[in-house]
Amino acid sequence: MASNTLIDLPPEIASRRHQMFPVLTEPEIARISRFGTVQHYPRGTRLFAAGEPGPGMFVVLKGAIAVSQRDGLGHVVPVVRHEPGGFSAEVGQLSGGYSLVDGHAEEDVDALLVPPAQLRALIIAEADLGERIVRALILRRVGLIASGASGPVLIGRPQSPQLLRLQNFLSRNGRPHQAIDPVQDSAAAALLEQYGAATGDVLAVCPDGSAVLNPSENALARCLGMLDSAEHNELFDVAVVGAGPAGLATAVYAASEGLHVVVLDCRSYGGQAGASARIENYLGFPTGISGQALAGRAFVQAQKFGAEIMIPAQAAALDCSKAGPSGELSLKLTDERRLRSKTVVIASGARYRRPAVERLSEFEGRGVSYWASAFEAKTCADAEVALVGGGNSAGQAAVFMAQYAIKVFMLIRGPSLAASMSRYLIDRINATPNIELRPYTELKELHGNREEGLSAVSWRNTRTGVEEKRPIRHVFLFVGADPETRWLEGCGVALDSHGFVLTGQATASLAAGHVPAPLESSVPGVFAVGDVRSGSVKRVGGAIGEGAAAVALIHQYLAAAPQSRQAAGTTPGLPDPSPLPDEHDRPGAKSHPSAQRLNPSS
Ligand SMILES: Cc1cc2nc3c(=O)[nH]c(=O)nc-3n(C[C@H](O)[C@H](O)[C@H](O)COP(=O)(O)OP(=O)(O)OC[C@H]3O[C@@H](n4cnc5c(N)ncnc54)[C@H](O)[C@@H]3O)c2cc1C
Numbered sequence: 001m002a003s004n005t006l007i008d009l010p011p012e013i014a015s016r017r018h019q020m021f022p023v024l025t026e027p028e029i030a031r032i033s034r035f036g037t038v039q040h041y042p043r044g045t046r047l048f049a050a051g052e053p054g055p056g057m058f059v060v061l062k063g064a065i066a067v068s069q070r071d072g073l074g075h076v077v078p079v080v081r082h083e084p085g086g087f088s089a090e091v092g093q094l095s096g097g098y099s100l101v102d103g104h105a106e107e108d109v110d111a112l113l114v115p116p117a118q119l120r121a122l123i124i125a126e127a128d129l130g131e132r133i134v135r136a137l138i139l140r141r142v143g144l145i146a147s148g149a150s151g152p153v154l155i156g157r158p159q160s161p162q163l164l165r166l167q168n169f170l171s172r173n174g175r176p177h178q179a180i181d182p183v184q185d186s187a188a189a190a191l192l193e194q195y196g197a198a199t200g201d202v203l204a205v206c207p208d209g210s211a212v213l214n215p216s217e218n219a220l221a222r223c224l225g226m227l228d229s230a231e232h233n234e235l236f237d238v239a240v241v242g243a244g245p246a247g248l249a250t251a252v253y254a255a256s257e258g259l260h261v262v263v264l265d266c267r268s269y270g271g272q273a274g275a276s277a278r279i280e281n282y283l284g285f286p287t288g289i290s291g292q293a294l295a296g297r298a299f300v301q302a303q304k305f306g307a308e309i310m311i312p313a314q315a316a317a318l319d320c321s322k323a324g325p326s327g328e329l330s331l332k333l334t335d336e337r338r339l340r341s342k343t344v345v346i347a348s349g350a351r352y353r354r355p356a357v358e359r360l361s362e363f364e365g366r367g368v369s370y371w372a373s374a375f376e377a378k379t380c381a382d383a384e385v386a387l388v389g390g391g392n393s394a395g396q397a398a399v400f401m402a403q404y405a406i407k408v409f410m411l412i413r414g415p416s417l418a419a420s421m422s423r424y425l426i427d428r429i430n431a432t433p434n435i436e437l438r439p440y441t442e443l444k445e446l447h448g449n450r451e452e453g454l455s456a457v458s459w460r461n462t463r464t465g466v467e468e469k470r471p472i473r474h475v476f477l478f479v480g481a482d483p484e485t486r487w488l489e490g491c492g493v494a495l496d497s498h499g500f501v502l503t504g505q506a507t508a509s510l511a512a513g514h515v516p517a518p519l520e521s522s523v524p525g526v527f528a529v530g531d532v533r534s535g536s537v538k539r540v541g542g543a544i545g546e547g548a549a550a551v552a553l554i555h556q557y558l559a560a561a562p563q564s565r566q567a568a569g570t571t572p573g574l575p576d577p578s579p580l581p582d583e584h585d586r587p588g589a590k591s592h593p594s595a596q597r598l599n600p601s602s
Helices: 026-035 091-095 116-125 127-147 161-172 186-194 217-223 245-256 271-275 291-304 374-379 392-401 423-430 504-510 540-559
Strands: 003-005 037-041 046-048 057-062 065-070 076-082 102-105 109-114 153-155 178-180 203-205 211-213 235-241 261-264 308-310 315-319 329-333 338-346 350-352 384-388 407-411 435-438 441-449 453-461 467-470 474-477 481-483 526-528
Touching: 026 057, 026 109, 026 116, 026 127, 091 116, 091 127, 091 291, 109 116, 116 127, 116 291, 127 291, 153 161, 153 186, 161 217, 161 374, 186 203, 211 217, 235 245, 235 329, 235 540, 245 261, 245 271, 245 291, 245 540, 261 338, 271 291, 291 308, 338 540, 374 392, 374 474, 384 392, 392 407, 392 423, 392 474, 407 441, 441 467, 453 474, 526 540
Parallel strands: 153 178, 235 261, 235 338, 261 308, 338 526, 384 407, 384 474, 407 435
Antiparallel strands: 003 076, 037 109, 046 102, 057 109, 065 076, 065 102, 153 203, 203 211, 315 329, 329 338, 350 481, 441 453, 453 467
8 A cells, every 4th residue: 555544534535545645656657757856765864844845745666754743732643654656745735835744754765756846847747647646635635624633733712712713714725723722631721821821812833833822814824834925026927916716717827828927815815705605606516616615726726837826915005107018017015025027917806894883893703704604604503693784695694504503693774685685595595494584674782802702792673773682692794895906006007986996998098098908907917807896797707707818818918018928938837828819009108197086987
C-alpha cells in the first residue's frame, strides 16, 4: 500500500480514501518526472513543516515519508505514511502556501520533488493524471478540515462570540482548525490563565507555537501564513479586486488563457455566494450546491491556472492617472503596498445593508449575522432565531435555518412576501411549519452585552404598535446590499446614482474620448463585473458570465497596446493566447473626470 492513513476520518470521506491517496504507477511517475527533480533525503530529514512555506509535492520513489500534525500545544498526531508511488501535498501546495502538517523521511528516501509552479504545469499538461492529483489534494484538505487534525488551536468557550467570529473566518477560507473548550481541558484552561484571558476571550495557538489573545482576522491570517506580506513589483496583465463569483470567474478565464493575474479579497473567497447555504438556480446542479462548495472549487481552479491570490488583502484606492493601453494602473492596498497592472477588474460586489437599530455593531459576529451558512446553522440548533428581510436570499436562509432551529421568526416590513420573493420560495416557506411570518414588523432593540453576545431581541408591529421581546440569541439580517465602491473615489470611474459602476454605453458620455467596451468603465482598462456593476442581474450565474466575458474584452484591450503581447502568456505550461480581433479603436491615455455619480436613467 502506497499511503497508510493514520487519522480517523468521517465515513463519507473515509470511503473515498482510494481517491485521497492514489498510487502512481511506474509509467505514470515516468510521465511526470520532467516536472521535478529526484532528490535523496537521509532518514530523519524534515521535508516540510506546519506554518512554513511548503516546497511542493514529493512523489516517493524509495523509502517512506511520515506526515503528522503538530499543534501549538505540543500534541503530535500521525496523519499518513507515504510509500513508493504515494505522494505528499494538499491543495495549498498549488500556490506554494504554508504547509499545514509536518513531513519527515522515516527511512532513507528518494523522491521526485515537484515545486508549486511545476505542479500547476503538470496538472494542466497531464490532464488525466492532473485530475486525479487535484482531486486527491482537495480531498486531503477536506479530510484535514473534517478531522480537525491541523491548523491553529482556538481555546475558548463554545458560545463565545470571539470564537464564533474566528471559526467563521477560518471556515469561509477553507482552513482546518480545532476548538478546545477550556472547561473540558485543564491544560488549555491553564494556558488561557497564563495569558490573562477573561471570560469569553479566545487564545489562538498557531502551528509555529505562537499564541495571540483575541486576534483580529488579519492577525490570525498572519500567524497562519495566509497573509502575503511580499512586495509585488511585477506588472500584472489583470488585477482583480474581489474573489466572489465574478472575480473568481475572471481569474479562472484570464489565467487559463495565459494572462498574468492577481486577485485580492479583503475577507475570503466566495463573496456573498459563499454565504449561501444552497444555490438552486445555478446551471448544472439540479440538486443545488452550497455557495462555499462552488466557490471552493473555483478558488482551486484559479490557483491551478496560476492566478496569484491574496486573501485577506484590501484595495484602498485605485490610481488611474496613467491609465490607457500604453500606461498602467496602480492599486493601493490598506497595508500601503501597491500592485501595478495593465488592467483592473472591479469585482468588489456589494456590502450588506445595516438596518438602523441601536447597538447593532456591538452584536455583529456576536449573534447578529448577515449570512446563514452550515456553520451558523450548527450554532442555532434547537434555538429560536429571528430573520429580517423578505427577498430571495432571506427566503432561502429561512428554509435552511428551519431545518436546525426550533422556530424561525421572519420579520418583514410589508404585508406579504408576494412582491419581493420568488413563488417557489414562498410555497416552500408556507409548507415549513416552524417558520412564522410576521408582516408589518420591524426590529426594535437588541439586548445583551459584549462578553456574552446577544441574549434577546425586541420587535414591533408598525400597524398595531405592539412590541414583543423574545430570548433569541441569533438574528439574521437580509435587508439588501450596497455596492462596494468606496475604494474607487478619486480615480474617475463613473458611478450611477446608487454608487454602482457604469460600463459600456451607459458611461460613454463620461468616458472623456474613449469608447468603452461593454463591461469597461469610463476609465480605459478598468472593467466592472458582477453585483458591483450598474444594471447587473445580481445572480451567481450573471456574475460568472460577466467575469468570463470581461476576459475577452481584456484581450482586445491588451492587443491594442504594442508592448502587451510579449508580457502575456507567461504562465508555465500554458500556450500563448491567440490574439482576438480588435473591436474598438483605443486612443492613448486621457485625463478623466473625477469620481462622479450619474442617474442611469438620466
Ligand atoms: C445569502 C445569499 C444567498 C444568495 N443566493 C443566491 C442564489 O441562490 N442564486 C443566485 O444566483 N444568487 C444568489 N445570491 C446572490 C449572489 O451571491 C451574488 O449575486 C454574487 O455573489 C455576486 O458576485 P460578485 O462576485 O459580483 O460579488 P460578491 O459576491 O459580493 O463578492 C465581492 C467580493 O469582493 C470583496 N471585496 C469588496 N471590497 C473589496 C476591497 N476593497 N478589496 C478587496 N476585496 C474586496 C468582498 O470581500 C467579496 O468577497 C445570494 C446572495 C446572498 C447574500
